[in-house]
Amino acid sequence: MKGQHLFIRPAEAMDEHALRRLYVADEAPLPEPLVGPVALVAKLAGTLVAHTSGEVDGPDLLIRSFYVSRELRHKRIGRSLLIRLEELAARMQCFRLVAAMDTPCAGFLENAGFVQTGGILTRNIERFPAGNDEAIIQPAPQR
Helix, strand or coil, rough: CCCCEEEECCCCCHHHHHHHHHHHCCCCCCCCCCCCCEEEEEEEEEEEEEEEEEEECCCCEEEEEECHHHHHHHHHHHHHHHHHHHHHHCCCCEEEEEHHHHHHCCHHHHHHEEEEEEEEEEEECCHHHCCCHHHCCCCCCCC
16 A cells, blocks of 8 residues: 555445445445435545444434445544544535444554443534535545
C-alpha cells in the first residue's frame, strides 16, 4: 500500500457488483442498501477495498455498514473512510455519527473515538468549512 493513493468517492449503482464481490470474498454479511445518498467507497490501485453506508435521522448520521477488506485492515483505510464520512455528515448538517453497539465494526469505532451512550456508539462531528462537495472524493490527507 505504501506509495499508493486511496481514492474515496460516493458509491454509485455501477459499484454494486464490485461491492458484492468485496463482501463475499471475505465471507462478510452483505448490507442493504449498498448505494445511496450516504454511501462511500474506497479504491486502492483501482480495486474497491472499503465501503460505508448510512442514513440521516434528524441530527444524526446512522452508520448502517462500515467495512474494510480483511487483508487491508490496520493500514489507515478505515480512518480515512471515517474522515470522509464525517465530512459528508457535516455537509448534511448532522451533528453526530451513530452506530449500533452490535455492529461488527464496534471495536474499530471505539478506537476511533466513538463512545457508548445509551446502548449506542456515538461520536460528535467536527465542523468542516462549507464548500464544494467535490472535497469528499479527494484522497485523504496523510497524518
